[in-house]
Amino acid sequence: MVTGVPAAVAASPYVELSREQWRDLRKNTPLTLTEEELEELRGVEDPIDLAEVTDIYLPLTRLLNLHFTGARQRGAAVSAFLGERSAPPPYVLGLAGSVAVGKSTTARLLHTLLARWPEHPNVELITTDSFLYPNRVLAERGIMDRKGFPESYDRRALVRFVAEVKAGAPEVTAPVYSHLEYDIVPGATQTVRRPDILIVEGLNVLQPAPPTSLAVCDYFDFSIYVDARVEDIRHWYVERFHKLRRTAFSDPKSYFRHIAELPEDEATRFAREVWREINERNLVENIAPTRGRAGLVLHKGPDHSVQKVRLRRS
Numbered sequence: 001m002v003t004g005v006p007a008a009v010a011a012s013p014y015v016e017l018s019r020e021q022w023r024d025l026r027k028n029t030p031l032t033l034t035e036e037e038l039e040e041l042r043g044v045e046d047p048i049d050l051a052e053v054t055d056i057y058l059p060l061t062r063l064l065n066l067h068f069t070g071a072r073q074r075g076a077a078v079s080a081f082l083g084e085r086s087a088p089p090p091y092v093l094g095l096a097g098s099v100a101v102g103k104s105t106t107a108r109l110l111h112t113l114l115a116r117w118p119e120h121p122n123v124e125l126i127t128t129d130s131f132l133y134p135n136r137v138l139a140e141r142g143i144m145d146r147k148g149f150p151e152s153y154d155r156r157a158l159v160r161f162v163a164e165v166k167a168g169a170p171e172v173t174a175p176v177y178s179h180l181e182y183d184i185v186p187g188a189t190q191t192v193r194r195p196d197i198l199i200v201e202g203l204n205v206l207q208p209a210p211p212t213s214l215a216v217c218d219y220f221d222f223s224i225y226v227d228a229r230v231e232d233i234r235h236w237y238v239e240r241f242h243k244l245r246r247t248a249f250s251d252p253k254s255y256f257r258h259i260a261e262l263p264e265d266e267a268t269r270f271a272r273e274v275w276r277e278i279n280e281r282n283l284v285e286n287i288a289p290t291r292g293r294a295g296l297v298l299h300k301g302p303d304h305s306v307q308k309v310r311l312r313r314s
């Protein structure tokens with residue numbers, strides 16, 4: 001095979017690119033973040049490095065910018081046909097993957113990088129945890145240990161939210177979930193105001209719709225699945241748990257404040273159990289089976305660096 005040419009995956013709509021092949025597709029996309037800005041963006045939680053931004057995320061924003069432009073042109077063609085002069089609808093980008101695979105980190109980076117393009121300065125981000133049922137409802141239904149499974153979400157409210165944004169509503173509001181309190185915050189809302197791009201990040205955003213209704217992914221212009229080996233994700237989950245134990249869990253408002261006082265080995269045991277009984281099950285049963293629906297799959301190695309990219313051609 002000629003090197004540099006992406007491999008077509010046998011009997012699959014994807015082309016597979018190595019990290020190097022993908023990196024070269026950055027072409028002349030300018031570097032839009034300095035080391036200082038990256039520092040500001042990553043905060044204490046995200047030790048993402050600049051090479052990862054330049055090699056992986058800049059080519060990705062170039063692809064998304066081209067795709068966005070194509071979607072706008074298609075929208076304009078339909079408007080011309082209808083003789084309308086309406087504003088173009090927001091471009092909706094879905095971002096899926098396991099708990100702890102790095103979805104929030106990827107979403108935050110894309111948010112910042114995409115907003116630097118003149119064609120789409122107004123980027124909004126919503127995470128599907130906003131549409132989890134409050135703990136009271138989960139407890140009433142006996143599914144407190146199923147948080148993150150499809151049935152723990154108010155899926156109709158989520159679909160309605162994205163449908164309204166996509167329809168160009170001037171203001172659409174969503175509830176707010178607090179990871180600290182491990183619950184929906186009563187009365188709190190966030191508002192999305194006609195963005196150029198809406199990023200919808202969550203475990204189950206690629207789940208197909210039940211018969212006779214629509215799913216949130218029916219409104220996506222493009223979608224990304226963040227992938228890694230289960231053993232690596234488990235390790236990141238436990239590592240993040242310990243990091244949180246030293247920081248957020250010691251807050252008196254934290255749902256997990258009792259964990260901050262546990263000895264290290266007991267906390268590890270607890271984190272592994274939550275991983276195994278909730279998050280890994282959800283990954284295997286519900287999340288991983290949706291990977292083949294994504295427009296792009298980013299496959300990470302054990303150090304979080306993206307090693308392989310699969311891009312759907314059709």
Ligand SMILES: Nc1ncnc2c1ncn2[C@@H]1O[C@H](COP(=O)(O)OP(=O)(O)O)[C@@H](O)[C@H]1O
Pocket residue numbers: 045046047048049052097098099100101102103104105106236239240303304305
């Ligand atoms: N590119 C990266 N480089 C280094 N660490 C990362 C990267 N992406 C995520 N992480 C770390 O992995 C853990 C899980 O990432 P996070 O974005 O919180 O996952 P999710 O939103 O999928 O639950 C966090 O501790 C985060 O800091």
Ligand SMILES: CC(C)(COP(=O)(O)O)[C@@H](O)C(=O)NCCC(=O)O
Pocket residue numbers: 099127128129130147148201202203204274278279
């Ligand atoms: C809040 C989550 C369900 C993720 O929600 P998402 O925004 O992906 O819809 C997840 O982070 C979570 O809390 N899972 C429950 C098990 C656990 O505590 O790890």
